[in-house]
Amino acid sequence: MSGGAVAQTYDYIVIGAGSAGCAVARRLSDDPSVRVLLLEAGGHAKGFWARSPVGMAKLFKDKRFNWMYSTEPVPTLRHRSLYWPRGKALGGSSAINGLVYVRGNRKDFDHWESLGNPGWGWESVLPVFRRIEKYGGAAGSRHGYGSDGPLTISDPAVKHPTAIDFIEAARRNQIPTVTAFTGMEPESAGFLQATIRNGARQSSYDAFIAPVRNRPNLVVESGVHVRRIVMQNRQAVGVEVLRGNQARSITASREVIVSAGALNSPQVLMLSGIGDGDALRQHGIETQFHLPGVGQNLQDHFVARVQASVTPESSYNRSLHGWRKYAEGIKYLMTGGGYLALAASMAAALVKSSPDADYTDLEISFRPMTFTYHASGKVEIDRHDAMSASVYNTRPASRGEVRLRSADPLAPPAFQPNFLSDQRDIRAMLSGLRKLRAIWATEPLASRMIAELTPGPGMVTDDQLIDYMRREGQNAYHPAGSCKMGNDPMAVVDARLRVHGIGRLRVADASIMPTVTSGNTNAPSIMIGDKAADLILADAKAA
Numbered sequence: 437m438s439g440g441a442v443a444q445t446y447d448y449i450v451i452g453a454g455s456a457g458c459a460v461a462r463r464l465s466d467d468p469s470v471r472v473l474l475l476e477a478g479g480h481a482k483g484f485w486a487r488s489p490v491g492m493a494k495l496f497k498d499k500r501f502n503w504m505y506s507t508e509p510v511p512t513l514r515h516r517s518l519y520w521p522r523g524k525a526l527g528g529s530s531a532i533n534g535l536v537y538v539r540g541n542r543k544d545f546d547h548w549e550s551l552g553n554p555g556w557g558w559e560s561v562l563p564v565f566r567r568i569e570k571y572g573g574a575a576g577s578r579h580g581y582g583s584d585g586p587l588t589i590s591d592p593a594v595k596h597p598t599a600i601d602f603i604e605a606a607r608r609n610q611i612p613t614v615t616a617f618t619g620m621e622p623e624s625a626g627f628l629q630a631t632i633r634n635g636a637r638q639s640s641y642d643a644f645i646a647p648v649r650n651r652p653n654l655v656v657e658s659g660v661h662v663r664r665i666v667m668q669n670r671q672a673v674g675v676e677v678l679r680g681n682q683a684r685s686i687t688a689s690r691e692v693i694v695s696a697g698a699l700n701s702p703q704v705l706m707l708s709g710i711g712d713g714d715a716l717r718q719h720g721i722e723t724q725f726h727l728p729g730v731g732q733n734l735q736d737h738f739v740a741r742v743q744a745s746v747t748p749e750s751s752y753n754r755s756l757h758g759w760r761k762y763a764e765g766i767k768y769l770m771t772g773g774g775y776l777a778l779a780a781s782m783a784a785a786l787v788k789s790s791p792d793a794d795y796t797d798l799e800i801s802f803r804p805m806t807f808t809y810h811a812s813g814k815v816e817i818d819r820h821d822a823m824s825a826s827v828y829n830t831r832p833a834s835r836g837e838v839r840l841r842s843a844d845p846l847a848p849p850a851f852q853p854n855f856l857s858d859q860r861d862i863r864a865m866l867s868g869l870r871k872l873r874a875i876w877a878t879e880p881l882a883s884r885m886i887a888e889l890t891p892g893p894g895m896v897t898d899d900q901l902i903d904y905m906r907r908e909g910q911n912a913y914h915p916a917g918s919c920k921m922g923n924d925p926m927a928v929v930d931a932r933l934r935v936h937g938i939g940r941l942r943v944a945d946a947s948i949m950p951t952v953t954s955g956n957t958n959a960p961s962i963m964i965g966d967k968a969a970d971l972i973l974a975d976a977k978a979a
């Protein structure tokens with residue numbers, strides 16, 4: 437608990453202290469006359485591994501800070517159930533994520549606006565991005581990063597020569613080089629920026645809440661699970677929470693904002709009687725408002741990982757083993773730099789899967805290292821010299837769904853991503869794998885490479901590569917879209933993020949994206965939270 441004393445009534449209650457929720461609560465509490473309660477099911481992730489970027493590997497299956505969900509068996513992926521980590525901590529998924537910072541393409545947001553969401557086009561969201569960002573590096577210009585916001589964005593602590601060669605090889609494949617992916621690039625390759633400050637991870641909680649946690653008008657309560665939103669006459673008037681077995685109610689005199697993430701926000705709404713009426717009845721939940729879109733339209737970026745063995749100096753795997761590991765540890769502790777201070781990927785190429793694509797629909801993220809996910813949950817840096825890349829399908833056509841598994845608020849939601857269920861996604865992924873191989877076969881990268889390890893040089897035909905993707909493909913941990921914004925019958929919130937049919941209730945997180953952005957989703961989730969506060973405050977003023 438932090439901030440003022442616990443009360444029973446607040447003006448605003450924010451459910452979930454994740455990427456978006458922390459930004460909402462921070463900006464609402466900028467007005468000292470407004471009382472804000474931020475509720476989080478998880479605790480505070482502290483200690484060396486929670487602070488150091490390399491600690492992502494340790495947090496990947498740490499049940500103290502991770503919901504550790506799994507999908508339903510996916511028919512299109514040989515009925516595999518995929519592991520889906522989600523942050524359960526102050527900072528939410530930004531407390532355990534890979535730290536890569538990508539806003540998305542300007543056309544992602546213009547598309548949202550064209551779907552009937554005024555105020556969400558690029559020209560409207562760009563100032564919001566810029567006011568949350570604090571960047572001191574080389575990427576200036578009108579569309580460059582902001583320099584005074586709460587969230588620090590930095591360039592990689594080490595720019596490895598192999599990553600430099602990846603960017604150069606991409607350039608020789610007609611992919612222009614950029615210093616930052618700030619949203620304007622048609623196709624581009626370059627080093628990735630990350631939410632790392634002085635060598636330490638920066639979650640949304642670290643950036644937005646920690647510096648203001650002593651505000652008397654902001655109370656942050658962790659370790660409390662919201663089991664439902666309390667409603668009267670189709671208006672949200674508060675929440676019911678569980679701390680262990682103890683239940684209690686808290687009143688919101690103005691609004692409740694659901695920021696529980698793309699899997700849990702629809703779950704909280706459904707548990708509160710907002711969702712498809714027939715599905716709610718099956719779980720004995722009384723329908724408050726029939727809203728069939730709740731939990732539908734789930735999207736994520738499907739990923740195929742590719743690895744290759746390389747010449748010894750072309751990988752930093754060995755720097756994280758044996759005596760070198762300790763040398764790196766000392767370097768990190770003394771300077772905040774070195775290989776322990778790096779985000780999950782070092783460089784990327786954002787490209788189009790075909791010349792007909794309107795804009796980029798593939799992200800090829802690159803690292804001059806490799807790691808193995810062991811069945812035990814351990815993520816280990818490999819000992820052999822190798823590099824890897826992930827090919828992401830960033831504008832998927834496949835759609836999944838989130839459903840209730842049961843009426844028990846503590847039961848995980850059931851969800852099905854339906855990856856590769858649309859032929860367009862398969863075509864895009866095949867194109868991405870071939871583009872990656874073309875880059876790897878181009879100098880100066882080509883002479884560093886010894887052999888492709890996965891999928892392997894024998895996998896060349898469409899059928900072989902499709903089989904590889906169905907056997908080995910994964911999700912990017914970027915779920916979105918399950919409470920989509922819009923005004924069609926399947927929309928859940930309007931363009932001011934108000935839940936259709938229910939008063940004083942909004943959703944603000946990755947779930948409101950009508951289509952997932954074409955890059956990593958932490959930055960746009962934070963932007964959504966910050967912009968939500970604008971909308972809430974403007975509506976309060978108007979009222």
Ligand SMILES: Cc1cc2nc3c(=O)[nH]c(=O)nc-3n(C[C@H](O)[C@H](O)[C@H](O)COP(=O)(O)OP(=O)(O)OC[C@H]3O[C@@H](n4cnc5c(N)ncnc54)[C@H](O)[C@@H]3O)c2cc1C
Binds near residue numbers: 453455527697956
């Ligand atoms: C392993 C991993 C790696 C990733 N890597 C990157 C990356 O490198 N770059 C990038 O841009 N994105 C990355 N992402 C994705 C990015 O972090 C998410 O898209 C983003 O954090 C989503 O923000 P959100 O606010 O929608 O949800 P979240 O940040 O997940 O926040 C939801 C919060 O609500 C809480 N909550 C849920 N239910 C309840 C309840 N009933 N009661 C109380 N609290 C509740 C949760 O505990 C959580 O804290 C990664 C994600 C993961 C999991």
